[in-house]
Amino acid sequence: MDWLWEWIQATFREYPSIPIFLTIGLGFWFGKFRYKSLSLGVVTSVLLIGVVVGAVFHVPIGAPLKSLFFLIFLFAIGYRCGPQFVSAIRGQGIKQVIFAVVLCGICLAVTWACAKFMGYNAGIATGLFSGAQTISAVIGIGTDTIQSVLNAGTITPEEAKNWDEMMPVCYAVTYVFGTIGSAWILGNLGPIMLGGLEKVRKQAKELEQQLDHSNLPNDPAFVDGNQPIVFRAYKVTAEHFSIPQTVAQIQAHFQTLGRRIFVERVRDANGKILESTPDMVVKLGDEVVLSGRHEYIIQDESWIGPEIDDAKLMTFAVEKTRVMVSKKAAGLTVDELRAKPWMYGIMIGSIDRSNGIEIPVLAQTKLMEGDMLTIEGLPQEVQAACPEIGYEEKPSDQTDVVFLALCIFVGALVGAMTLTIKDVPISLSTAGGALIAGIFFGWWRTKRPSVGYIPNSVLWFMNNLGLNMFIAVIGIQCGPVFIPGIEKVGIMLFVMGVISTSVPLFIGMWLGAKVFKFHPAINLGCCAGGRTTTAALGAITSALDSSVPALGYTVTYAVGNTVLILMGVAMVLMFL
Incomplete structure (x- = not known):
């Protein structure tokens, strides 16, 4: 050898x-x-x-x-x-x-x-x-x-x-x-x-509780990532809707309950599926898709109506992307950021800073230029928010x-x-x-x-x-x-x-x-x-x-x- x-x-x-x-x-x-x-x-x-x-x-x-x-x-x-x-x-x-x-x-x-x-x-x-x-x-x-x-x-x-x-x-x-x-x-x-x-x-x-103090309703952005944001469908049968409600009125009602929940889609009595707008009217017999924190949404059967399983209504795109914070959003707290009108429907999943260190997503966490936010929402909502926050980093291997x-x-x-x-x-x-x-x-x-x-x-x-x-x-x-x-x-x-x-x-x-x-x-x-x-x-x-x-x-x-x-x-x- x-x-x-x-x-x-x-x-x-x-x-x-x-x-x-x-x-x-x-x-x-x-x-x-x-x-x-x-x-x-x-x-x-x-x-x-x-x-x-x-x-x-x-x-x-x-x-x-x-x-x-x-x-x-x-x-x-x-x-x-x-x-x-x-x-x-x-x-x-x-x-x-x-x-x-x-x-x-x-x-x-x-x-x-x-x-x-x-x-x-x-x-x-x-x-x-x-x-x-x-x-x-x-x-x-x-x-x-x-x-x-x-x-x-x-x-x-x-x-x-x-x-x-x-x-x-x-x-x-x-x-x-x-x-x-x-x-x-x-x-x-x-x-x-x-x-x-x-x-x-x-x-x-x-200190964690102080930093998590928000002047806005509770937000799923402030919970740990292992508690998912969900989308669920309901049939509108509750007496509350004997008087038709606009989407804006429904979401305002959720806010008075301390819940940040969004109406994403509506199927009217004619069977037509529509993307929601603030002035869209929801009435008895309609079906709606809500998005928000899991433990909040499951409470809504008594107020709206029974949950339904409808593949067609629930089949729509949800976008999750990373955005680099630019100078225009740097210095804002998470609380101040989500109060912006273009953050409608947007959830913040995580914040990465410096050497890939994930920092807590708390209401009073202050953003810095170069932070990477992971946000989630409907494509049109995400695309409206990205340029206001900074620069969307599209996944690429090049x-x-x-x-x-x-x-x-x-x-x-x-x-x-x-x-x-x-x-x-x-x-x-x-x-x-x-x-x-x-x-x-x-x-x-x-x-x-x-x-x-x-x-x-x-x-x-x-x-x-x-x-x-x-x-x-x-x-x-x-x-x-x-x-x-x-x-x-x-x-x-x-x-x-x-x-x-x-x-x-x-x-x-x-x-x-x-x-x-x-x-x-x-x-x-x-x-x-x-x-x-x-x-x-x-x-x-x-x-x-x-x-x-x-x-x-x-x-x-x-x-x-x-x-x-x-x-x-x-x-x-x-x-x-």
């Missing part, structure tokens, strides 16, 4: 794409395993599998390959966060923006202090920052910055090589606690620090590749520009440029929504495969030096990681409560978002049994994801 082993080694070295895909496949597979609440996650699994592959096969891989995937990943991150990032900077959520920037600054300062205290070099310090703050992209930004410094002659090739090799080692050592520790601190210790779990849970429920490629090109080109100050080269790097380009063009698309469409499935692919292809290459390249690297940094690196993860979170929660005066649930969400730790958001919402913390997560996530990545540049430069 020696010949087979030798053939595999020779093949992997000649065709490095083969071990890369092996690493990706095994990494995603191992990343799915968990023990109770513990999991390595996909990124760390890919890195460790890559280390094993690299250590066993010693595969040489060129730098351009990993840079290509990293640029794709960073552009996708910026593109998804861009609308909320710019909207927040321009005034919506500015308080949360400032908090996120301050928290990121604390993360940088604490990590820098730990690295200085231990006498670490730029590579170890940047890897520590990347793992402790769970921001994997810092490895790529750090690598690009080291290359820029090397090109400027500030460091030697040997130093650059050593720094590059140590970064992923230190990231792997500190990332696990960075993820699990953050979730445990914010989900368990955070509520205790802010007044006790039961008290904070009660405050979250109270990516605007021209837009995608040229935006990354422009961003990377701008990022490659270098400014030298006192012999220190300063630049965004090509990776940082791609991130900024993603933010700018993601926001710009809210102004020109017909250009630059990238399906969510493609963004997921760019985000996940882009990052993990990069991480796979990093792992394979550092495989031969991984074990010696761990021996070099020792157990104290793990301790420094614990400090770098924990201290900023405790300071952040204190600042959120005492300085920024956030509601406790929003405070915890802001800390999770500013640290870009989705696992912690899950732990918080589970502990509080409320989705309210997500309202503090989205804006701070958009800001933190950008600022922390760019701080990878600062971390390298601070150790020159």
